Amino acid sequence: MSRPYLEISGLIKRYGARTILDIEELAVNRGELLAIIGPNGAGKSTLLRLIAQLEKPTAGTIRFAFVQGANAGLEIRRRLSMVFQDSLLLSGTVFDNIAYGLKVRKTPRIQIEKKVRSIAEMLGISNLLSASAGSLSGGEAQRVSIARALILEPELLLLDEPMASLDPPTKDLLLADLNRILNMLKMTVIYVTHERSEAVLLADRLAFMDKGKIIQVGPAHEVLDHPISRKIADFVGAENVFAGSIAGVSDGFLRIKLGDIEILAVNKPGQSGAVWVSIRPEHVTVVPADRCQANGIQNNFKGTIENLMNLGVFYRVVINCGFPISAFITKQLVDSMGLRVKQVVYASFKAERVHIIPRESEECAYG
C-alpha cells in the first residue's frame, strides 16, 4: 500500500510552558474527509495551523505525499488552502476575493476570469461577483470564502469550523451544498468542528481531540457507536451513559449491574470491573406495557414516561425504569402508539447495542 497522503508524527506545539498539542501519529488518506471534533481549546485549530505551515511546530514532522521533505513553507502553502470560521474577506468585490489566491500566483487574467466564474457557479454566487465584499450576508460571505479556497484546486483543503458563525437555516443550506461539492470533487479534506452533526454528515473518518491529544480516531460510525471514553460518548451524543460493574456471564451474555438492575451485553473477552455502559437513544424502542413485546430483545425494562420532548422529526422520550433512559422515537410512532407522559411502557434494547467503556480509561481520557 502507498504511504498516507498526509502523515504526522511526534507533533508537539508549546506556547511557553503550556503544551497545546501533542500528537503521536495521525495519517490522512488521499480523497478522504477526516473530521476532527472535540471541545473548545482541544487544539483542533492549532493542528490545522501547523498543517497549513502558518505556525512552526515545537517538535515533530508533518509530511505530505505531494511535496519532497517536511515543513517546506511556501511550497506547501501553495498546494493547500484553508477556510476559517470568520469569512475574512478582503476589501473589494467578491470577484477580487475569489481571485486573490490566483493573483498572488500570477495566473493570467483570462484564466482567472474563467475559473472564478466556474467556481462561483458551483457555490451559487455567480450573481454576487461584482458586489462589494462588505455588503454580503454571513452565509454569502462564507460561500465566497469557500470559493476562494476551492478555486486553488488544493491537494488538501483545511476547514476550521466553517459553519460555526452561521445561523441554522443558512448553515443547513451551505452544509448540503458543501457536502455535494466535496463528494463531487473528491478532494482530501480535514474538517474541524465542535458540532457532531456536521461531522456525522460529512466525515469518512472521525478523530476526537481533547487537551491537545487525539483520543480516538477511526471510521466515523465506529467512533460514534463505540466511543472509547465517557467524554467522547457524551460528545457524540450517546445520551444513556450509566456507571455499572460487570457481574459475570450467563447464557453467553455479559451481565452488568447498574445498582439493583442488570443489563445484558454481548460478551467480549477481557471485560471486568467498573465500566460505563452506553446505549444510543435511537437504539431504544418503546412499547406501551399493554401491547405485546418484540421478541429477541434481551433488555426489557418497565417504566413510566417522564418527559416527551418534540425535537421536530422525532421525539425524545425519557422513561424512568429505576434509572432514566432516553429513546428517540419518530413522531409517527409516538402518534400511532398514543404515547403520553406518565404512561407505563417497556423500554427495550438489544444486547448488541450496549456499548461498554472501561471506567479506568477515564484517567487516560481526562488526562
Place this chain on the structure above:
Amino acid sequence: MSRPYLEISGLIKRYGARTILDIEELAVNRGELLAIIGPNGAGKSTLLRLIAQLEKPTAGTIRFAFVQGANAGLEIRRRLSMVFQDSLLLSGTVFDNIAYGLKVRKTPRIQIEKKVRSIAEMLGISNLLSASAGSLSGGEAQRVSIARALILEPELLLLDEPMASLDPPTKDLLLADLNRILNMLKMTVIYVTHERSEAVLLADRLAFMDKGKIIQVGPAHEVLDHPISRKIADFVGAENVFAGSIAGVSDGFLRIKLGDIEILAVNKPGQSGAVWVSIRPEHVTVVPADRCQANGIQNNFKGTIENLMNLGVFYRVVINCGFPISAFITKQLVDSMGLRVKQVVYASFKAERVHIIPRESEECAYG
C-alpha cells in the same frame, strides 16, 4: 370564558417613516407558552419591548389581565420580566445579579438570600453564587440571566432569543432544563426565536411574524403542518414545496398537476388555480422498487436515490422522481433496507399529508 391574559390590539410602532410593527390582534392565555418565530428584522424583539413597556407604541393598546388600564409603566414592568439574547450581567457576583430585581424592589435581605438559593438550585448554578459575573461561560451567564428573571415570579415572562448566542451542546442542555422548569412553574411565557427547533420543543401556540405583521398564529402543530404561505412553509422546514395547479377531482381526491406529474390530495371545497404543494419529508416513505409496496397510499412515485445525508438519528434521502423529493428515514430503516445512492425506489405519501397553499397568498405573505 375569561378574557385573555394579555391582549394586544391595533398595535403600531413606527421609527420615523418606517413602520416596524403593525399587529391588529394578538392574545396570550394564562399559563401558555406562545413562541414567536420569523426571520431577522420581522419585528419580534420590538414587539417584546413594547409589551415590556420599554418603548412606547405609536398607536394601539396592550392590556394585561393583572393590571388596571393599559401601558402603565413601572407597575407593569414590576409584574413581568425579560431575558435577552446577551446575558447582560451586571458587574459583581452571580448572587448580586440574581438578587438585582429583588433589591430594586427593596425586598428584605433575608428573603433575598432564601429566594436566590432556591432559584440557583433550580438552574443548577448554586456553586457559582459567589463567582464574579465576568468569569462565567456563555451558558452559565445565560442561566444566571434566566434565574434573575425567574426569581421575580413574573406574571409574564418574555424571552428574546435566549439561546441564540450559545453553542449547540450548551444550548441543548439549557433548553432541556428550561423546558422542565417552565413546565413545572406553569408560567405564562412569550418566547421569541428564529430557530424552529426551539419553538417546536417549547411552544403551545406558535405565531409567525414577518415584516412587522403576524402572518399566522395557532396551535404549534397546526402552524407546522399547515403553513398558510410559502415563506412560512420554508421557515418551518417543509422541505418539499412544489408549484402546481389544481386539475380537478377524481374518486374524491383533488388532482394537482406538477408539470407532467399528478399528485392526489384530500379534497377540500374552494380550492382551485395555482397552488403550492408541500409534503413534510418525515411523511414520505421510501421502499426499494423490488419490494412490495405499502397499500392505501395514494401517491407513489418511482425514482432513483440522488443523495443520502446522514443527519445523526435519521437520514435525509433525496429521490429524483422527475421532481426531487426529500424523505427523512431513520438510520435503522436505511440500514435494514440497504438503501444506497442510485438505487431505484418508490417514494410514497398519503393524500392527507399533502398540504396545499394558495399561490395568491404570496402577495399577502411577502407584503
Place this chain on the structure above:
Amino acid sequence: MDLIVEGFKQAIILIITGDELVVEATLRSLETSGLAVAVAILIGIPFGLLLALTRFPGRNIVIGMVNAGMGLPPVVVGLFVAALLWRSGLLGFLGLMYTIPAMIIAQVIIALPLVTGFTVSAIQQLNPKLKYQILALGATRSQMLFTLIKEARLTTLAAVMAGFGAIISEVGAVMMVGGNISRQTRVLTTAIVELVGKGDFGRAMALSIILLTLTFAATYTLTHYQQRGTRL
C-alpha cells in the same frame, strides 16, 4: 550630552532640596488643574449622562460640539478667554486677567469636552440593551441611571484622568490668560518655557520630571482601566 546629563543631575538635587521655584510651580499647577478638573467633572459627567441616555432635538448638534471641543486647540481657548477677561472685554470688570481663576476658566473649557465626551462613550460602550434589561427587572428610572453609572465607573474615571492629563501639560492657554507671573500664575509648563529661554536647563528638567510623573500617572490609570475593559 553634557547639557542633558548635567541638567538631569541638577534637577534631582533641586527636587530633593525643594527648590523654591520648583515647589511653587508644582503647587500652582496642582491647584489650578485640580480645581479645573473638579469643575469639569461636576458639569461634564451629568451632562455626558444626559447626552448618552436621552434623545432630544438638537442632541446630535450638541454631541458634534462636544467632539469638536475635544479637538479645539488650547491657544484658541486662551484667545477667547483672554478676549472675555481683557480690561475692555465683556467680563473685564471682574479683573480676572492674569490670575489663577482665569487659568482655571481656560482649563475648564479645555477639559470639559474631554470629560463629557469620554462619559458619553463610556455609557455608549455598555451594551445598549443593558438599559432595557435593568428596566425589565423592575428598576425605577433613577435606579437604572445609578446602575448604569456604576457599570461605567471605570471608563468614567479614565475620562477624568484624560482631562487632568490634558490640562496639566497644556501651556498656550495658561500663558495667554495667566501670564506666567512669578509667585502668582507661574505653573509647571509656563515655567519650563521661561527657564529654557533663559538656558536654566536644571530647573526646567526638575519641572519636567514632575510634570512627566503627573501626566504618566494619569495616562497609566487611563490605559490600565481601558485594558481591564469596560466589557463585563
Place this chain on the structure above:
Amino acid sequence: MDLIVEGFKQAIILIITGDELVVEATLRSLETSGLAVAVAILIGIPFGLLLALTRFPGRNIVIGMVNAGMGLPPVVVGLFVAALLWRSGLLGFLGLMYTIPAMIIAQVIIALPLVTGFTVSAIQQLNPKLKYQILALGATRSQMLFTLIKEARLTTLAAVMAGFGAIISEVGAVMMVGGNISRQTRVLTTAIVELVGKGDFGRAMALSIILLTLTFAATYTLTHYQQRGTRL
C-alpha cells in the same frame, strides 16, 4: 462681547485682504507641520507595521515607549530638543536653535509616536486571523504585508491626520525651540500667543480661524474614517 465681535470682524477683513503677518504665520505653520508630518509618516508607518506584525525580544518595551510618547507633554519635548540644540549642547554646533529645522525636529518627535501608535492599532484592528488567511491562500510574506496595509489604509490615514492636528496646534515646543521670530520662525500658535499679549485680538482671531479650519479638517477626516469603519 465687543472685543470678540470686533475682533471677528477685523479677522475676516485681515484674512480677505491677505494681511502680511497672517499670511506669513500660516505659510510657516503649513511648511513646518507639513514637513514634520511627512517625516513622521516615512519613519512611523514602516515602524508601526514592524511592531504590529513581528515578535521580537523587547517588543513590549518599545510599544510601551510608543504609548508613553503619545502622552508626552510637548513642553518636555521642547526642553530636550532645546538642550540638544543649545549653543553648548550636543548638536549646538549645527546652529539650529531658533530655526525652522529645530521646530520640525520637535514636531517630528511629537508626531512620531502618534503615527506609529495609530498604525500599530490600525493593523491590530484587523482580524488577527486575516494574516493566516492570506498566507493560507498562497501569498508570499511580502504579498501578505502589502495586502494588510491595503486593508488598513483608512485607519492609517487617520493616524496621519491625528499627527498633523496635534503638531499644527501645539505651541509650547515650537516657542521654546523656534522662538517666535518674526519672518523666520513665527507660526500660527506662537503668533496668537504673542498677539493676545499685545491685545491685538483682530489678528489673533484671524490666525485662530485659520488654525481651527486646519485642525477641524484633520479631525473631520479622522472621525469620518473612524466611523466608516476599519471592519470590512
